[in-house]
Amino acid sequence: MPSFDEIVNELQGKINNETIEAFGQAGFERWRNPPHRGKPAKANYEGASTGGCGETIRIFLYINDDTVCDAGFATDGCGSSMISGSMAAELAVGKPCDDLAAITGETVLEGLGGADCLPVDDQHCAWLAANALHEAVGDYYKQTVKREK
Numbered sequence: 001m002p003s004f005d006e007i008v009n010e011l012q013g014k015i016n017n018e019t020i021e022a023f024g025q026a027g028f029e030r031w032r033n034p035p036h037r038g039k040p041a042k043a044n045y046e047g048a049s050t051g052g053c054g055e056t057i058r059i060f061l062y063i064n065d066d067t068v069c070d071a072g073f074a075t076d077g078c079g080s081s082m083i084s085g086s087m088a089a090e091l092a093v094g095k096p097c098d099d100l101a102a103i104t105g106e107t108v109l110e111g112l113g114g115a116d117c118l119p120v121d122d123q124h125c126a127w128l129a130a131n132a133l134h135e136a137v138g139d140y141y142k143q144t145v146k147r148e149k
Helices: 004-032 079-092 097-102 105-112 124-148
Strands: 045-050 056-064 067-075
Touching: 004 079, 004 105, 045 124, 056 079, 056 124, 067 079, 067 097, 079 105, 079 124, 097 124, 105 124
Parallel strands: none
Antiparallel strands: 045 056, 056 067
């Protein structure tokens, strides 16, 4: 009879294999250890977007001199939401705020390796992440305009 640890290890192996099949190796690695997870200590702007399934992606930005110096994300959604939020945050870092409007769901998918990197039913998560990023930039512009008045 297998031990508890052997059963757990076998089950984890199956989960890992299914995840690699769904997201590819790069997506699997990003899911296991997502870059930019959490709110950066100096984050001064944020935005959120909620999808039809009820999942929310939040993007946090630290902006200085009109450039994104650091970014992070949080989500209460599925693995595809996590992977997409991570990529949207990564794509924002180092860019001037005016360039962030060009980041779309398609850009997020391309950053992840193309449309095949997420299951078809989950590809909306890439657009959700891009929308959250746009909301965070909108927060920056709203606060900047208020300070300038």
